[in-house]
Amino acid sequence: MxxxxxxxxxxxxxxxxxxxxxxxxxxxxxxxxxxxxxxxxxxxxxxxxxxxxxxxxxINQSWRLVLDRWPAGGEIRLPFSPVGSIAAARVYDAGGSSQVVPLSSLALVAGTDPPLITVSGPVPAPGRERAAIEIDVVAGFGAxxxxxxxxxxxxxxxxxxxxxxxxxxxxxxxxxxxxxxxxxxxxxxxxxxx
Missing domain, CATH: 1.10.3230.30 (Phage gp6-like head-tail connector protein)
Structure with missing residues (x-):
């Protein structure tokens, strides 16, 4: 794999x-x-x-994390910190249409460094090979x-x-x-x- x-x-x-x-x-x-x-x-x-x-x-700024697929263990380690919140998430199908991922299905684990997002609920399956998942986060110590x-x-x-x-x-x-x-x-x- x-x-x-x-x-x-x-x-x-x-x-x-x-x-x-x-x-x-x-x-x-x-x-x-x-x-x-x-x-x-x-x-x-x-x-x-x-x-x-x-x-x-x-200072707080918006970042998008683009993934090919959901990780097997359900844990996404982020490449920067601190991360204060998950703003949005979406999954793309083979035709390029997006489906919103409920924010209740993703959890930002408090106190982790590097920051960690876990898949904590049902999420749509990606429909394309590359850049199928987008997660928008707010990163920074504050505003x-x-x-x-x-x-x-x-x-x-x-x-x-x-x-x-x-x-x-x-x-x-x-x-x-x-x-x-x-x-x-x-x-x-x-x-x-x-």
């Missing part, structure tokens, strides 16, 4: 960044507004880098900046400001590995693979 594949797809980004433009400008002691767009872009890029390095989504752990917020702030102050080569160097002073902030939250 071949293993079912899972593909995570971002549906919608967070409504806000974990670090505001004002916080970044204060940290850099910037008074002018002429580089706000650049700094805002760097904050977003820094959040994405910290999320990738830690395996944690910082506001104060729900994000302070070290992760600090990592985003410092990384964005580092890129702003040292434009050029530093960004391409940091793309392969977080700088040591930022990696130490992320390390306690990094999801380990055993």
């Amino acid at each position: 071949t293993r079912a594949t899972m593909t995570p797809l971002a549906i919608s980004p967070p409504a806000i960044e974990p670090v505001s433009l004002a916080e970044a400008k204060d940290f850099l002691r910037l008074l002018a507004n002429d580089e706000d767009e650049l700094l805002g872009t760097l904050v977003t890029a820094a959040r994405l880098m910290v999320e990738a390095a830690s395996g944690r989504m910082l 506001t900046r104060d729900t994000v752990p302070a070290p992760l917020r600090q990592a985003v702030l410092r990384l964005a400001c580092r890129w702003f102050e040292h434009r050029g080569d530093v960004v391409s160097r940091d793309a392969t590995q977080l700088p040591a002073e930022i990696a130490v902030l992320v390390a306690p939250f990094r999801r380990l693979k055993l």
Whole structure:
């Protein structure tokens, strides 16, 4: 039996960044507004880098998990955390029509890391070989900046400001590995693979 594949797809980004433009400008002691767009872009890029390095989504955002089939054991381990809720689920038949999966048939197991969804009730059988099941989830520590752990917020702030102050080569160097002073902030939250 071949293993079912899972593909995570971002549906919608967070409504806000974990670090505001004002916080970044204060940290850099910037008074002018002429580089706000650049700094805002760097904050977003820094959040994405910290999320990738830690395996944690910082501010609530919507993701879709696409599976070929239901797992044999009825357990779906998610590739990122934390996950706060299951928003919707559907199964596709051979003709491409979708059937809604009742949310009562799926359970997000509290306190698991990586997050775990279990099939806890009847679910429709997939009607096609690939990308037959979609499960939409909300991932993140919360909808506001104060729900994000302070070290992760600090990592985003410092990384964005580092890129702003040292434009050029530093960004391409940091793309392969977080700088040591930022990696130490992320390390306690990094999801380990055993």
